[in-house]
């Protein structure tokens with residue numbers, strides 16, 4: 001019998017604690033597949049966030065550091081500066097990356113730190129039970145925006161790819177989604193390209209993945225998947241925002 | 252050969268001698284010479300100097316570098332050290348070795364830029380959240396700024412407890428002769444726990460502070476507590492001066508101890524049997540130094556009375572008096588002498 005689909009070797013056998021339909025599972029798999037394909041599991045250090053992915057150290061088979069909330073890019077900087085030949089990536093949610101860790105995010109990008117940042121945008125604080133995130137859409141109801149986010153009193157959503165692409169430091173910035181097979185394939189290509197930029201050019205790369213949080217959106221997995229396409233993508237357009245090396249995929 | 256150096260620079264040079272791989276800093280008076288020295292000299296020694304975007308980032312970079320198994324360091328002064336507390340708690344919780352330097356200035360808030368000793372509680376009692384300790388060193392000279400930095404790296408690696416050099420604006424800024432050719436030896440320890448890429452290892456290494464099961468976290472905390480108890484038994488370190496026949500013992504650390512020593516000399520020349528106990532480490536606190544027969548201790552600090560609480564605990568029922576200045580004011584030799592005389596003249600001696 002021929003195996004045509006299996007769990008990436010860079011992902012452990014532990015059962016994910018993620019909810020059904022959660023984008024984290026897809027994102028983990030993509031990173032795992034890329035680690036396998038590039039053969040880098042043995043030379044990679046992952047820095048994982050505070051958020052629903054806090055226990056990703058049990059899922060990634062590479063070495064892992066668990067960072068304080070928002071500090072993953074600083075921790076990754078410390079690792080990469082000591083181990084420039086190793087592959088270092090941070091994996092962060094939107095509260096982690098775009099609220100409490102905004103300064104760390106921007107300055108790691110400004111320095112063009114040779115790391116890869118995988119950014120999970122699910123427009124909500126998942127782990128703490130569904131509060132407003134910096135990426136929560138205008139009008140979106142959350143625990144702390146019970147009448148819908150009012151941008152005039154609660155601020156406008158941060159568009160991280162757009163913000164970071166104004167900077168000179170980053171080499172590659174792309175936003176992808178995890179709602180359809182085609183989008184997931186594109187996301188895989190982007191993640192692989194991001195790691196390749198780091199490995200071949202020592203460059204900073206950033207991939208935003210639009211993900212569903214069915215539990216805190218109060219939706220079924222199917223409804224949540226549909227919302228990624230119907231509400232998130234129109235506000236957070238997919239595409240490459242910056243690419244200064246133009247390495248061809250698969251190299 | 253002895254040469255004239257600033258305390259902050261001697262400390263930085265000793266860190267490079269110790270093999271520090273990374274220094275992550277952020278400017279603040281009165282410690283900035285450390286960052287400036289590192290920027291100039293660490294890259295030449297094969298290390299990394301990085302000016303971070305904040306003290307929070309700097310300490311988290313230390314977490315990353317230390318977690319990867321390298322000697323890492325950051326320095327700041329009081330307000331910046333407050334910002335580092337989150338990271339320090341994580342570093343302690345992950346049992347990572349590193350050296351953190353606090354060249355103390357006066358607080359609270361922005362306070363002032365002159366020397367102070369008002370961060371004793373923060374350094375010795377916790378500062379960040381959770382049950383944890385730091386190895387806390389109290390240099391009283393430029394030579395000790397250098398020596399204790401080497402020892403701090405050694406002991407921190409050995410014990411896997413983060414170390415803090417608790418200095419002050421005077422000791423950091425003053426120039427003294429220092430012998431950089433006679434520093435303590437460097438001790439190296441294997442770090443099989445480091446998250447530095449698996450290489451040939453079968454199992455991945457994880458640097459983590461999260462334990463969701465209370466039983467598990469309690470066990471980890473208790474295990475660490477045992478290590479702290481061993482450190483208390485093994486690491487207490489202090490200096491005594493004229494204590495053999497002393498009736499009144501002045502006790503002070505860092506720059507205060509140097510001024511107190513002059514007051515002790517002055518008291519002796521007036522026929523008062525005074526002595527000095529100078530803690531060289533503040534955690535573990537040198538409790539054993541205070542187990543003696545003495546009429547009174549006089550604790551001298553540049554704060555409103557912080558170390559004095561530990562002196563009272565260590566001294567059992569013995570009489571403990573306090574004299575301190577704050578706000579960036581130095582303790583005054585004559586005022587210390589007057590307090591010694593007052594205690595002496597109270598008749599019960």
Ligand SMILES: Cc1ncc(C[n+]2csc(CCOP(=O)(O)OP(=O)(O)O)c2C)c(N)n1
Nearest residue numbers: 050051052069093094095096124125126127
């Ligand atoms: C300093 C600090 N503040 C707050 C928290 C509580 N907290 C844990 S996870 C989280 C939000 C996580 O949301 P996000 O980054 O969007 O990730 P998600 O759970 O959605 O994947 C917060 C606020 C914390 N652990 N530490």
Ligand code: SF4
Nearest residue numbers: 018019022052126213
């Ligand atoms: S709460 Fe949301 S982000 Fe967290 S695991 Fe569940 S679906 Fe995923």
